[in-house]
Amino acid sequence: MITVKVPLQEAERAKQELMRQGYFLSGYSVQKEGDHLYFPVKERFDSPYAFEERALEARPEQPQGLRETLKGKLPADVLGRLKTAYDQVGDIAILEIDDKFKGYDATIGKALLDTNPKLRTVLAKATGHEGAYRTQHMRLLAGEDKRVAVHKENGVSLIVDVEAVYFSARLSTERKRIMERVQPGERVLVMFSGCGPYTCTLAKNTEAEEVVGVEINPRGHELAEENSKLNELTNVKNYKGDVREIVPELGEFDRILMPLPRSAETFLDVALGASHQGTIIHFYSFLHEDDYAQADTWIQGVCDRAGRRFELLGSVKCGQQAPRVFRWCTDVKIL
Incomplete structure (x- = not known):
């Protein structure tokens, strides 16, 4: 099999x-x-x-997924329309449940706790990500009423506040992809660095000389500092504030990450200003799969206005936002 x-x-x-x-x-x-x-x-x-x-030994089948666990506990029409996929951040699970199913919150939450014994808290998204700080309100379905967990990935531990700071556990593979591309001695900038998932991953697992994070959300910056200490990192610097104000004062970088997919194109000029010949920029955007080349157009426009040139290294899908709409990372080299 x-x-x-x-x-x-x-x-x-x-x-x-x-x-x-x-x-x-x-x-x-x-x-x-x-x-x-x-x-x-x-x-x-x-x-x-x-x-x-491989040949694996058969064993008695047990309920593995939430939908299977909920069979017989919810009306069939409700179960058929329920989104059972969830994100796990440490020991917190986060579901997306329509308001019309709120009456089943406790049943759904308890079933998920039974399905995954490593969980202590089950939350549901109450809003989308809002404002410049990208915060998101949650409501408790079952378990301990908390919003902070320690999440582990790529050899690092991250204290995450799931309501106050944007964080996606689904991007751990993308963070690993970037990690594997960082070269010894590089100076790396992470714009919109949040609680430090990229900065900690790169500083812990590469031979980068310095990894710099800039985050406008005070809670995100606070946690980034805590996570740098938690992982005993000495080659990380975290700055709190607007990238437009801070990045121009930081000098040039060998590699720049822009993990703000909804509006990162409006900050391409900032990244370009911190680039030298040979700098690699990882630019993130949400685009329909028929329009993914729009990212190239944005980069071309900024380079044209600055009299700079670039080489397209490739585009990678690193998550799905909606049907046929994906999170893309466009990798370019400044010439």
């Missing part, structure tokens, strides 16, 4: 992601060999991990 090969240190996160996306194949044991686990999956899919054909 098809299995996906995952390093032990990434196994828990990877399993939760496989379950969330519906790829995990229940009814079979997980196999351990050396420093890796082999998870049974239903099919091959786009994954950062390798696939292998």
Whole structure:
């Protein structure tokens, strides 16, 4: 059968992601060999991990997903329309539930706690991300009434406030992709750095000389400082404020990340001003799959106005926002 090969240190996160996306194949044991686990999956899919054909021992099938656990506990028409995918940040699960299903909050929340024993809190999104600080209100469904958790990924621990700071656990693979591209001695800038997921990941796992984060949200900056200390990082500097005011005072960088997909194009001139010949810029945007080249157009326009040139290194899908609308990372090199 098809299995996906995952390093032990990434196994828990990877399993939760496989379950969330519906790829995990229940009814079979997980196999351990050396420093890796082999998870049974239903099919091959786009994954950062390798696939292998392996013979796994069958075991009695148990409910694995939330939808299966809720069978018989919710009316069939409600269950059929319920979104059961969830994000996990540490021991907090975050669901997206329509207001018309609020009457089933406790049932849904308890079922998820029963499904995933590592969870202590189940929340539902009450609003979208709002304002310059990208905050999002949540309502409690079950478990402990809290909004802060310690999330682990890519060898770092991150204190995350899920209401007060924007954070996406789904971007851990993208953070790993960037991490694997950072070269020894680089000076790296992370604009819109939040609570420090990129800065901590890069500082902990690469030989970058310095990783600099700039975040306007005071709570995000506070947590970025805490996370730098938590991970014992000495090559990170965190600045609180507007990137337009702070970045021009920081000099030039070898690599610049712009993980603000809704409006990052309005800050391309700031990134270009902090670039030298050879700087790599990772520019993020939400675009329809038919329009992903719009990112190239934005970059071309800014470079033309500044009399600069660039080389397109590639574009990568790193998340889906809506049907056929994806989070794209466009990688370019300034010439």
